[in-house]
Amino acid sequence: MGKRSHLEPTEQRPKKKSKSEKPAKASKDKQENGDEKTTSYSDASALSAIPQSEIDSFLTENVIKISDPSSPDASQFRPILSFDHLPKCDVGLYNQLKSFPAPTPIQSTTWPLLFAGRDVIGIAETGSGKTLGFGLPCLKKLIDSKSSKPSQPKAVIISPTRELAMQIYDQLVKFGHNEKTQVTCIYGGVGKDEQRRALQKAAIVVATPGRLKDLQSDGSIDLGKVNYLVLDEADRMLDKGFEQDIKDIVKPMPVSRRQTVMFTATWPRSVRDLAATFMKTPVTVTIGGDPSADPRANTRIKQVVEVVDGREKEGRLVQLLTKSQRGHQSPEKVLVFCLYKKEAMRIENLIRNKGFAVAGIHGDLNQSERFRNLDAFKKGNATVLIATDVAARGLDIPNVKLVINVTFPLTVEDYVHRIGRTGRAGAEGLAITMFTETDKGLSGGLINVLKAAKQDVPEDLLKFGTTVKKKQHDVYGAFYKDVDMDKTATKITFDD
Numbered sequence: 001m002g003k004r005s006h007l008e009p010t011e012q013r014p015k016k017k018s019k020s021e022k023p024a025k026a027s028k029d030k031q032e033n034g035d036e037k038t039t040s041y042s043d044a045s046a047l048s049a050i051p052q053s054e055i056d057s058f059l060t061e062n063v064i065k066i067s068d069p070s071s072p073d074a075s076q077f078r079p080i081l082s083f084d085h086l087p088k089c090d091v092g093l094y095n096q097l098k099s100f101p102a103p104t105p106i107q108s109t110t111w112p113l114l115f116a117g118r119d120v121i122g123i124a125e126t127g128s129g130k131t132l133g134f135g136l137p138c139l140k141k142l143i144d145s146k147s148s149k150p151s152q153p154k155a156v157i158i159s160p161t162r163e164l165a166m167q168i169y170d171q172l173v174k175f176g177h178n179e180k181t182q183v184t185c186i187y188g189g190v191g192k193d194e195q196r197r198a199l200q201k202a203a204i205v206v207a208t209p210g211r212l213k214d215l216q217s218d219g220s221i222d223l224g225k226v227n228y229l230v231l232d233e234a235d236r237m238l239d240k241g242f243e244q245d246i247k248d249i250v251k252p253m254p255v256s257r258r259q260t261v262m263f264t265a266t267w268p269r270s271v272r273d274l275a276a277t278f279m280k281t282p283v284t285v286t287i288g289g290d291p292s293a294d295p296r297a298n299t300r301i302k303q304v305v306e307v308v309d310g311r312e313k314e315g316r317l318v319q320l321l322t323k324s325q326r327g328h329q330s331p332e333k334v335l336v337f338c339l340y341k342k343e344a345m346r347i348e349n350l351i352r353n354k355g356f357a358v359a360g361i362h363g364d365l366n367q368s369e370r371f372r373n374l375d376a377f378k379k380g381n382a383t384v385l386i387a388t389d390v391a392a393r394g395l396d397i398p399n400v401k402l403v404i405n406v407t408f409p410l411t412v413e414d415y416v417h418r419i420g421r422t423g424r425a426g427a428e429g430l431a432i433t434m435f436t437e438t439d440k441g442l443s444g445g446l447i448n449v450l451k452a453a454k455q456d457v458p459e460d461l462l463k464f465g466t467t468v469k470k471k472q473h474d475v476y477g478a479f480y481k482d483v484d485m486d487k488t489a490t491k492i493t494f495d496d
């Protein structure tokens, strides 16, 4: 299938009017608490001056689809093709962007919508800059707000894991300049007192759901003034493990009074209706194709699937690591995924005993060990990280060259996120997946992911069948199973 944009070529839709003729749509909407839910936004003159054909080419080349239920003419929001097209902002908010050549497609397309105060669902491949996609408009909204120092949080960003919450926090802090954009990060597994203190001056709260709900229930945080809510990894945040927490958290901020933003790389049907209940006429932006298709992997990642006997896995892993680690002056970083915590611990010991520089990250470690081990991997002190799915989503670790799946995850969406730890920000990557007969229920979904990314499909994998099961797993995208390998218990736990 050829590349296609949902916004059909110029002749099939009205030509974009220049700024003087029609400012980009934005309404000002006073809230009960006196804040504006939306901000006015119109295209910068340099953006208005760009010929429509150039805008159309950009949309077509990047296979961008924009669905706006409130307006069939999605062209009213021109994509921001260059940082020079960003709307004016008081402080040096955009200084940090200088290290990047241009906005990524998801940033280009969602920024105007978000600046205009629309609810947005943004779907784009792993490593494509979604964090700044929702982060920059958040900061701008706060900087532009009339009220000075906030006495209560104005923005909440919810993420499924503690490490990802910290990473988002780190990104925002680099941009945040004043007390209007004071950011704090709260997550479970550590003491609450310091978090309570930090909350007193926070304008933006980045949080994992469990701890946020805890602090909300004990009165440590009042979310009644929040007017910008982000669910990062939105499909994960809406799955059964988190759904109730999210519902409880958003109660004090009715949908009519807040801007709601959801970003993800995978958008399964199972969460879409639920997502709609959290949003007000959201615009859905998809980069790379139709969101109703199978989950899409980043096409710069070479995917290799090896069908193996379960007993061969450890030997094959040692072989692969030997090839990538031995005889190199600076061995490349390899991320190895297991499904179970006990399995991850066993594999970590095995790899350590073989003399590799290894660290581990899974839910049985305490939080400081988790942060320390991730940091060792980021810095390259450990060049192999053995992880459960707690590290599958969102983590942006520089220079991961290879992802190895020792045990296939519970869903193909998780597979797409796992391998997405490589090939980030335009880089290339390699993912090698060991697939056994036990995983055959997921062969159809995996085959579709491989085909969509134009990857080789091994004959051995085809033998397992090409049918895609409608419902893949009770807990869509579980992080990791909190069970022994003998499967005597099946409790699934999430970060708090």
Ligand SMILES: Nc1ncnc2c1ncn2[C@@H]1O[C@H](COP(=O)(O)OP(=O)(O)OP(=O)(O)O)[C@@H](O)[C@H]1O
Pocket: 100, 101, 102, 103, 104, 107, 124, 125, 126, 127, 128, 129, 130, 131, 132, 264, 265, 393, 394, 395, 396, 420, 424, 425
């Ligand atoms: N405009 C840009 N140009 C180049 N690199 C960028 C740009 N914006 C962000 N990046 C970088 O791209 C990398 C990936 O970004 P980010 O972590 O936001 O990806 P993501 O789309 O959220 O991925 P995931 O789906 O895995 O969560 C980061 O290192 C980030 O600094």
